[in-house]
């Protein structure tokens with residue numbers, strides 16, 4: 307089997323160790339021979355280089371080559387796969403995305419609401435510039451993208467690089483499935499879910515359980531209504547997210563929703579208890595970002611130590627499984643973010659949607675639902691996808707008016723007055739990241 311050259315773009319990402327651990331645990335089905343770390347932050351990239359070299363030594367895999375670079379040509383030329391997970395503006399800008407809307411009493415969140423739109427206007431510039439390098443230096447490489455906000459990124463790539471070899475993916479649904487399986491006594495690896503939506507804005511249609519040979523979503527809904535979803539193994543923010551997911555099922559029991567829909571269906575409850583002086587971005591900067599830096603420094607101080615652990619999880623497993631399904635033409639089934647093109651028959655064809663797909667050597671082949679989705683979900687999605695398209699219009703056209711329309715139409719916003727106030731504040735906060743809107 308071909309030996310693989312892989313570039314991790316956003317190499318300094320806090321998720322890189324988990325992805326590399328998964329790669330090393332799956333070397334037989336995805337035989338990586340070279341790992342390139344590409345980042346614009348040389349310090350973060352160097353921290354990760356130290357950590358990855360340590361992980362390879364710890365597992366006795368010193369035969370795998372690791373290099374780090376901030377030069378796109380060095381990063382991408384000759385690559386077979388590129389895993390991309392960049393955060394344009396870093397956590398300091400995510401902090402602004404979260405705090406500015408919260409100060410106006412609206413949802414302040416990484417990928418949802420107006421925080422997500424601010425992130426989207428920032429991300430498109432950096433991501434499309436990186437994609438232009440990839441098209442120049444490695445047009446044949448497969449880009450597997452985790453960079454958020456996925457719907458906005460996917461729509462901007464669909465317009466700017468319509469023939470790019472890219473698959474956009476999100477690990478939220480497999481995170482949800484793992485939590486539901488663990489909570490209610492199923493093995494979610496035995497599930498064949500039917501799911502539709504925009505990214506972070508979707509619903510399960512059915513969940514076929516191979517062991518019991520039936521759709522178990524009805525019985526799962528009954529259990530959730532009776533017990534709620536209590537998940538406190540991943541910190542307070544996820545505990546609240548899963549509590550709200552349970553609440554949504556109780557109020558709208560037809561389907562199991564993506565947890566992120568709390569920000570659109572119950573924005574008042576979502577912001578209840580949020581501390582505008584200390585948001586999720588602050589917790590992460592004080593948490594996993596700090597821990598990673600400390601671990602890199604511990605390794606630099608003592609190259610012989612072997613007691614530092616870096617775990618793997620669903621985040622790494624999903625992207626490595628997807629890469630292996632392409633490399634080995636396995637036709638494994640994933641949820642991917644792709645142009646609709648009729649997969650959801652009664653939603654506009656040019657929407658970018660999150661649906662199940664078989665992934666093989668040709669890429670992602672979406673599965674069509676063949677029947678209309680309910681008006682409640684269709685109505686919410688139509689409005690939100692129109693808002694997302696207006697945001698991408700605003701980026702390419704450098705249009706203030708399109709940005710204001712997008713902000714006003716975002717399904718977390720009650721008034722154009724507040725939309726305009728937040729937009730004007732975010733223009734100042736995002737100077738140098740957003741295009742100059744006229």
Ligand SMILES: NC(=O)c1ccc[n+]([C@@H]2O[C@H](COP(=O)([O-])OP(=O)(O)OC[C@H]3O[C@@H](n4cnc5c(N)ncnc54)[C@H](O)[C@@H]3O)[C@@H](O)[C@H]2O)c1
Pocket residue numbers: 315316317318319320321322344345346347350351391392393394395396397432433436451452453454455456475476477478621
């Ligand atoms: N799709 C999903 O379900 C999913 C899951 C987890 C994280 N994410 C996304 O993955 C990304 C990384 O998340 P994280 O928490 O590890 O963030 P992080 O800040 O720890 O890592 C991001 C890295 O990207 C680098 N970077 C920023 N702009 C860049 C550019 N233009 N070119 C190259 N590198 C650049 C940064 O220097 C940093 O090292 C974010 O976009 C996050 O939202 C997506």
Ligand SMILES: O=P(O)(O)OC[C@H]1O[C@H](O[C@H]2[C@H](O)[C@@H](O)[C@@H](O)O[C@@H]2CO)[C@H](O)[C@@H](O)[C@@H]1O
Pocket residue numbers: 416417454476477478479480481482586590619620621
């Ligand atoms: O607040 P963060 O940065 O910790 O997480 C935001 C991301 O949350 C989701 O990814 C989670 C995933 O759902 C969970 O199971 C575990 O793997 O951690 C991931 C990253 O924290 C979501 O899918 C992403 O889009 C968000 O960026």
Ligand SMILES: [Mn+2]
Pocket residue numbers: 475476477478506
């Ligand atoms: Mn996601």
